[in-house]
Amino acid sequence: GAVVSQHPSRVICKSGTSVKIECRSLDFQATTMFWYRQFPKQSLMLMATSNEGSKATYEQGVEKDKFLINHASLTLSTLTVTSAHPEDSSFYICSARDWAQGDQPQHFGDGTRLSIL
Amino acid sequence: LAKTTQPISMDSYEGQEVNITCSHNNIATNDYITWYQQFPSQGPRFIIQGYKTKVTNEVASLFIPADRKSSTLSLPRVSLSDTAVYYCLPWGSGGGADGLTFGKGTHLIIQP
Numbered sequence: 001g002a003v004v005s006q007h008p009s010r011v012i013c014k015s016g017t018s019v020k021i022e023c024r025s026l027d028f029q030a031t032t033m034f035w036y037r038q039f040p041k042q043s044l045m046l047m048a049t050s051n052e053g054s055k056a057t058y059e060q061g062v063e064k065d066k067f068l069i070n071h072a073s074l075t076l077s078t079l080t081v082t083s084a085h086p087e088d089s090s091f092y093i094c095s096a097r098d099w100a101q102g103d104q105p106q107h108f109g110d111g112t113r114l115s116i117l
Numbered sequence: 118l119a120k121t122t123q124p125i126s127m128d129s130y131e132g133q134e135v136n137i138t139c140s141h142n143n144i145a146t147n148d149y150i151t152w153y154q155q156f157p158s159q160g161p162r163f164i165i166q167g168y169k170t171k172v173t174n175e176v177a178s179l180f181i182p183a184d185r186k187s188s189t190l191s192l193p194r195v196s197l198s199d200t201a202v203y204y205c206l207p208w209g210s211g212g213g214a215d216g217l218t219f220g221k222g223t224h225l226i227i228q229p
């Protein structure tokens with residue numbers, strides 16, 4: 001089945017630091033990947049859609065200059081949290097689906113726990 | 118996007134069959150219904166997907182009535198390790214790329 005790998009699994013850093021999270025589709029190509037954020041005891045919230053070779057599409061209320069997304073290849077999307085602050089601490093999860101397989105569902109990475117001190 | 122309604126929480130015991138029902142009254146004609154399982158500090162894991170009638174795989178069954186306004190995930194003989202949050206998600210496979218809209222899910226707690 002489709003495997004999505006996310007790295008790193010956990011990041012702890014100081015306020016003001018920029019943090020990059022990688023999302024890879026290991027055994028399929030993904031022209032589109034998705035980034036979600038999940039706060040404690042809450043559900044996943046879609047942040048943005050990452051499009052290979054073009055600009056990402058952000059959901060309402062998500063700052064595109066804060067959360068930079070790059071999707072330079074068919075198997076890799078990166079999310080960079082710029083100048084992170086404690087309120088950015090959250091669980092970030094990416095997903096992708098194999099568009100070559102028409103009815104295949106999205107598969108998720110294992111998430112990245114971001115803690116800003 | 119189809120809005121979903123699921124019980125917030127459910128309790129059961131090891132060895133029992135658990136059925137979680139989700140309503141999605143305004144599901145689109147082309148939408149599939151997908152169920153995911155999520156453990157704490159992990160990404161959601163795909164369980165099963167269907168369009169209509171019944172689908173069964175090695176871990177679960179999915180029952181979808183003819184009107185497709187609801188679906189029921191059936192977990193046979195649950196164990197403690199099935200304690201997790203379960204989400205039902207209608208989604209369309211055709212056309213443009215759509216991120217998933219997660220509801221609150223059902224927190225299933227399995228006791229010894």
